[in-house]
Structures are given as structure tokens and as C-alpha cells.
Amino acid sequence: MHTPSRPVLPAQRFDADGRPQIDGRAVFSLAWPLILNSAIQAGLNLTDTWFVGHISSIAMAGMGAVHWLVIVFIGLLGGVAMAVQTVVAQAHGARRWTRASHATWVALWASLFTAPLFVLLGLSGARLLAPFALEGEVQTLALQFWQPRMLGAGLGVALWAVLGFFNGTGHARLTLVINLVTLTVNALLAWLFVFRFEWGVPGAAWATNCATGAGLVCALALFLGAPEFARYRARLTWRLNLTSLLRQFRLGLPMGIGLAADLFGFALFQLMIVKLSPADGAASQVVMMLTSLAYMPAIGIALAGTTLVGQSIGAGSRAWARRLGNRVILIAMSYMGGLGLLLGLVSPWTVSLFIDPSDPLHADVVRIGVTLMWLAGAYQLFDGMILGASFCLRGAGDATVPALLILGLSWCFFVPLAHSLAFAPGQGFVDFLPQYGFGAAGGWAAAVAYVSLVGVLMLARWRSRAWEEMSL
16 A cells, blocks of 8 residues: 655654654644643732732732633734734645735734723723722732733733744744743843832833743844745735624634633732632632642643644644644643642642742732642643633634633632632622632632533634534
């Protein structure tokens, strides 16, 4: 039997009998820089957390109150940038080179249009936080982090767009270089702004903005000037086309809504925990950041699924896309489940690293944090299921149904359940829900239930194969 001399589909090899097999080395070659990229993003989050945690536990609680809200609005307004990887991957698989670079420019234009909205959000922070009645000092510090982060958020959307191009074309190692630059600049500037200049909490936010700007400059230089991208003709595809913008927005809006719905649920959840007490809020923020060590690298694995599924569909083989997707989902679940157990085991040591030993709340934060870490570790397997399935669906252009699933379960199940389990009667934001007063552990138990349910439903959506009927 004739054996093809080279693979014709992404991550494909042929055995001795000429049967196509998944090339594990090719999958790993694409995935490892994406995993490191996401780990670096986790490092960025941990850098901010470490510096703010060494200001005070109150500062940590203030940052924790708005950390997820920042990501919510960046995700909601930056959905068109998230669509870049899908469009580029399918265009790359179909060898439609200029469409790939044009999709990147469309998202860059969109990021420019979002800048005034981010400024408005930054100036409206006090009104947004008013309904949650945070303690005076906590709210003050939360606003000090919120305002500068919102002012620089458009840079993050633009950076997502260009990194989506590199990821979609399979050049994730360039994304790794850019993210390393961003992490290094962020760490240096955070030390300079927070401690040397004594800017406190705003210093951490401005350091992140400046680092993101440095990463964007590097990304654009590679996008426009690297010789290996000559065939994409990026310098000639910059003109804004409204039809392309609307088409990409239709794909990206559900992606942004899905991310924003999930993160907004966690933002409200974190605000609930902060309202319980500064120690609860600080412990929850530390756990959030530590679990990102599992979550962010798993995003790298899932992003490999987006690229492989998208390129396979662009090349005309949905069956191969399904096979690759199944493999990526399994890898994501295995990784997150194992690391979730490890995080629980080492939590007494890791949680204490993020709070100054001389802080009067140190012992309470560590005690609460260890309990919360075990609860967070319990849902990591299902979180891997969510990431693997949803990002593979994203590669196929199936974003609307996953977004609706997350929207409904986050706001109608997770948020009210967390409120009921966390608060005692008369303690919460509203009075019409039952309140059982289990504290931070009760809120995190609600998170376990929510993530597990979403994981099962997202996997069911992938296995339904409804995405095989879709096209961009």
C-alpha cells in the first residue's frame, strides 16, 4: 500500500499500513509554547498579587474585589480579538493567506474603537461598585486599581489580536517570546512603581499597562516585519472593511459574552467573599491566583485545540478535526485534574507566600486559604473539560450555544447559589434569597457545583457534533 510521503492535515502521520494517526509530537510542538504562554499570563497575575499582597491584606482584598471585573469588561469588549485565532486558523488551513492577516487588522481596528469605552468604564468605577457596599478602605483601594487598569485595557485587546494571528498560524513560539518580554517588563516596573516610587496599588496596575504596551510593540514589529510572514502581506491588508468587521464581530461577540458571563459570575462571587471580611477576600484572591497555575496552562492546551480544529476544518476534514479535538480535551482534563490535587497538597505553604508574615490577618488568611484551595482543587478536572471542549468548539466557529450555556448557568445558578451558601441572613446583597451562612467555604462549594455542571454540558455539546454543520 502506498504511504503518503508527508502529512496532509495538521498533526497527522501515517502508520506502516498507511492509516492516519495523530502525531503526538506535532501536537506537543504546537501546544508547549501555548502552555508556557498561558503560564506566563498566570505569572503576570501572580506578580501583581505578590506585590499588592506585600502592601497589606486590605490592599489584596481591594484588588480582589475588582480583578475579575477588569477581565470581564476586557473580554466583553474584546471578543472580536478572540475570534482572530479561529478565522486565522481556518484561513491558514485553506491557504487563504491574506484573509488571515486582514482578520488581525480588523481586530486591531476594533481595539481602537473600544478605547473610549474603557475610559468611560474607568471613570465610572465608583458607580459600578456602589451597589456592593464594600468597606471604605477596601473600596478606595479597589478603585485605585480599577481606574488605571481600565484606561490601559484597550492595549490588552490589541495584543490579543496579534497573538491570535501567531497562534492561528501555528507560530506560538513567537507568542512565547512576546509574553516573556511582557512578564519581564511587568515584574521590573511593578517593583519600581510599587516600592521605589511608592505608588502602592495603582503602581501595580500601571506596571501591567506599560508591560502590555511593550508586548504590543514587539508583536506588531513581528507581524509586520518577520520574513516568514511575507506571504500574508500584512502591510497591504490594513484597510478597514465593514463587512469583515461585522462578520468577525458576529463570531467574536458570543465568545466575548461567554467569557464575560463566566467571569462576571466569578467577579460577583469574589465581591461576595470580600464582603464577608478582608481575610476571606484576601484568601479567596490568593486561591484564585494559585489556581490560575492550573487554569492558564490548560488554556494553552485548549488554544492548541482551537488551532488544530480550525486548520483541519479549513483543510476540508471535519472528521480529523473531531479526532484531534477529542485528544486535546483528554489532555486538558488529565493536566488540570492532576494539578488540582497537587495544589491542595501544597496549599499550607503556597498560600502563606502571598501574605506578609507580619500582617495581623496572616494566620486567618492562611487558614481560610487552605480550605478554599481544596475546594478549588476539587473542580479542576471539570474545568479542564470546559476549556478543552469550548476551545475546540471555538475552532469550529461554534460559539453561540456555549455562550448561552455559560450565561444561563453563571447568572441563574452559580451566583444565586453562592450568595445563599456564603451569607447569613441579613448579611448579603439581597434579602429574597435563602441565606445559610456557610461563609467563604459555602461560596466556593457553589463554584464546585457550577464548574462541574458546565463541564459536563460543554463536553456534551462537542460530542453532539452540531458544530460539523457550521461554516464561517
